Amino acid sequence: xxxxxIPLAIxxxxxxxxxxxxxxMNEGEYNPRDVPTQFIGRPAPPxxxxxxxxxxxxxxxxxxxxxxxxxxxxxxxxxxCWKEHEYLLHLAKNENVPIIGIDWRDDANEAKAMLARLGxxxxxxxxxxxxxxxxxxxxxxxPETFLIDAEGVVREKHTGALTPxxxxxxxxxxxxxxxxx
Amino acid sequence: xxxxxxxxxxVGLLCSTLAFARVEVHEFDTPEQxxxxxxxxxxxxxxxxxxxxxxDSNAELAVDLRRKTYEMVRQDKSEDEITGYMVERYGKxxxxxxxxxxxxxxxxxxxxxxxxxxxxxxxxxIQRRRSNPTVTVDADRLKAAxxxxxxxxxxxxx
Numbered sequence: 176x177x178x179x180x181i182p183l184a185i186x187x188x189x190x191x192x193x194x195x196x197x198x199x200m201n202e203g204e205y206n207p208r209d210v211p212t213q214f215i216g217r218p219a220p221p222x223x224x225x226x227x228x229x230x231x232x233x234x235x236x237x238x239x240x241x242x243x244x245x246x247x248x249x250x251x252x253x254x255x256c257w258k259e260h261e262y263l264l265h266l267a268k269n270e271n272v273p274i275i276g277i278d279w280r281d282d283a284n285e286a287k288a289m290l291a292r293l294g295x296x297x298x299x300x301x302x303x304x305x306x307x308x309x310x311x312x313x314x315x316x317x318p319e320t321f322l323i324d325a326e327g328v329v330r331e332k333h334t335g336a337l338t339p340x341x342x343x344x345x346x347x348x349x350x351x352x353x354x355x356x
Numbered sequence: 357x358x359x360x361x362x363x364x365x366x367v368g369l370l371c372s373t374l375a376f377a378r379v380e381v382h383e384f385d386t387p388e389q390x391x392x393x394x395x396x397x398x399x400x401x402x403x404x405x406x407x408x409x410x411x412d413s414n415a416e417l418a419v420d421l422r423r424k425t426y427e428m429v430r431q432d433k434s435e436d437e438i439t440g441y442m443v444e445r446y447g448k449x450x451x452x453x454x455x456x457x458x459x460x461x462x463x464x465x466x467x468x469x470x471x472x473x474x475x476x477x478x479x480x481x482i483q484r485r486r487s488n489p490t491v492t493v494d495a496d497r498l499k500a501a502x503x504x505x506x507x508x509x510x511x512x513x514x
Contacts, residue, residue: 208406210403210446210447210449210450211447212447213443213444213445213446213447280416280420305420305423306416306417306420306421306424309417309420310420310421310424310445311445312445313445313446313447315403315404315417315446316403316404
């Protein structure tokens, strides 16, 4: 190999690397801004939030004890949340996945309007206007989805819209073992 | 431009900075608490903007993290307790000055490693240049070059 080919080789190597990484980003498998969660394998932090539809009632993590469930943090201000909404509906309806929602830093009326129009995938939905639960769960963006097992331990977390690829590779195995019942 | 108009302009420009200044009024039990609060918000990273601390950031999460920090300071939690609370939730990334340990050793040593690589390459290049300083020039081509220069001088003169 002549010396002149070295810059070309470096260029091709970098181009290949960028192509690969950007591809992963498009598929939602890699996010450079991702802050890895500290909760995998740790007990889920408890929360108690007012119900979006009935603020006199509380939505708590305790009521999900003994079940495998998803915690989805979202808001109507977040475009990715609109993108994943349809898929959440599919999971709730067709795969019987119990999803607890946290409507984060949102306008309650807008959230209700959105769910009335597009459908409500949430088993229960808490309203977190001041990030109380969000900070406790180490949430920094939306949407974020956590998987909590029957023992109340956080097993998986995904930042960004849930896609079938992400669901199948990261989340589905936990429900295949009959955990959803 | 009339005098009133320029006066308006000056006043308007003065007001523009005022409009941007965000004021969060906090009350503390002791001056020490206030110092702890301002130190902490400078050392905690905003997870949304990622290159700002929560003191500088206006992201909504930063506002809430400041409030959380304030609440904990008012409960008289120590600096380590508050940093610990944040690290437990957001990881060491939340600290602008993370501790040196196994997980962050590359972060701290990386710049020095790159410097080392650069210096090594530089020394090697210099050594290589020094070892063969003589540049061999083909005598025929040297003659051809001289002839070229000669013709150029001639054409310029004419």
